[in-house]
Amino acid sequence: MNLSELNTFRLILFALALTLTGIFETVWAVREWKTARWKRWVFHGALTIFNTVLTRLAALGPLLIWSEYVRNQGWGLSHKFGITGIAEVVSTFILFDLFDYWWHRWNHTVPFLWRFHKPHHMDTHVDVTTSLRFHPGELFLSYGMKAIWILLWGPSLLGFMVFEAAITAYSQFHHSNIDFSDVWEKRLRWLHMTPRLHASHHTVSLRTRSANYSTVFLAWDRIFGTLREPDSVEMKELGLLEGRKTHLSPLDFIKAPFVSAANRKLL
Ligand SMILES: [Zn+2]
Numbered sequence: 001m002n003l004s005e006l007n008t009f010r011l012i013l014f015a016l017a018l019t020l021t022g023i024f025e026t027v028w029a030v031r032e033w034k035t036a037r038w039k040r041w042v043f044h045g046a047l048t049i050f051n052t053v054l055t056r057l058a059a060l061g062p063l064l065i066w067s068e069y070v071r072n073q074g075w076g077l078s079h080k081f082g083i084t085g086i087a088e089v090v091s092t093f094i095l096f097d098l099f100d101y102w103w104h105r106w107n108h109t110v111p112f113l114w115r116f117h118k119p120h121h122m123d124t125h126v127d128v129t130t131s132l133r134f135h136p137g138e139l140f141l142s143y144g145m146k147a148i149w150i151l152l153w154g155p156s157l158l159g160f161m162v163f164e165a166a167i168t169a170y171s172q173f174h175h176s177n178i179d180f181s182d183v184w185e186k187r188l189r190w191l192h193m194t195p196r197l198h199a200s201h202h203t204v205s206l207r208t209r210s211a212n213y214s215t216v217f218l219a220w221d222r223i224f225g226t227l228r229e230p231d232s233v234e235m236k237e238l239g240l241l242e243g244r245k246t247h248l249s250p251l252d253f254i255k256a257p258f259v260s261a262a263n264r265k266l267l
Contacts, residue, residue: 003064003157007161008257010165013165013168014169017172017173018128021128021176024178025177028179029177029202033177033250034124035124040125040129045151048132050175051134051136051139054136055136055139057248059197060143062144063161064146066147067150068157074154075157091159095153095165097167098212098217098220101213101220101224104215105213107138108213109210113130116141118137119256121137121202121245122137123239123243126173126175126177126202127177128176130202131168135204166216167216170192171215174197177195179196183219184227189218191217193218196230197227199230200212200229202238202239203234203235203237204237204241207234208234212227213226
C-alpha cells in the first residue's frame, strides 16, 4: 500500500469507529448524560478540524518524511535484527503501544507534560467525543516523541500507519460511554484496555487517575503495577475539580496549559 492508500485506510477506520461507538453509546449508555450531547459533538468536532489542519498536516507530514529517511539510512533496531514483513508490522504495533504507555504515564507524572494533557482530562464526561479532545500542544509534543521512537525502531510506513490508525480506533472504543457485563469485562481484560477501566482513569480521584494508562494492551499496566480497580464512589465524579463550568469553552481550553499556579500541581 502506498501513502495515500494508507491515509484513506486511516480515515475510513477513524470514521467507522467514531460512527459505531457513537451508535453503541447512544443505545447502551452507562453513565447519565449531564451535558447536551450536541454541544459535546460540536465542540470536540470543531477541535478535531482545528487540530487536523494545525498539527496533523504540519507534524504528520514531516514525521513521515523522517521515517522514510530513517529507513533509507538503515537506522533503528528493526533493521539491526532484520525484522521485516508481517513480523515487523506486529512488533511495531506491540512496541509502539508499550512506548505509548510510558508517554501517557509521563504526561501524568511530569508537570510540564501534564499542563498539555490536563485539558483532555478537564472533560467532565467521558464519551467517544473525549477521544477527540486533545490540546494541539500535546499533539505536537507527542509527534516529537514519536520521531524518537521512529529513530530507535525504524518502522516501515505500513507498520507505523497501522499503529496510528489502530490506536485512534482503540481510543474511540475505550473512551465511549458503554460498559460490559462483569463476565465480558473479565474476558476483554485478558488482552485489552476496556471502557470501564479507561473511564476510571478519568476520575477526579487521583488514586485511579494515576493508573490504567494502557491504550491497547492491558499487559503494560499489569507489568508496571498501575492496574487499579475503581470503586463506585470514585466513578461518580469524572474530570478535574478545576474548570468544570468552562470545560466546553474554546478559549479556556486553549489557555489551560498556560494559566494558574494549579498547573504546577499534578491534580
Ligand atoms: Zn490521561
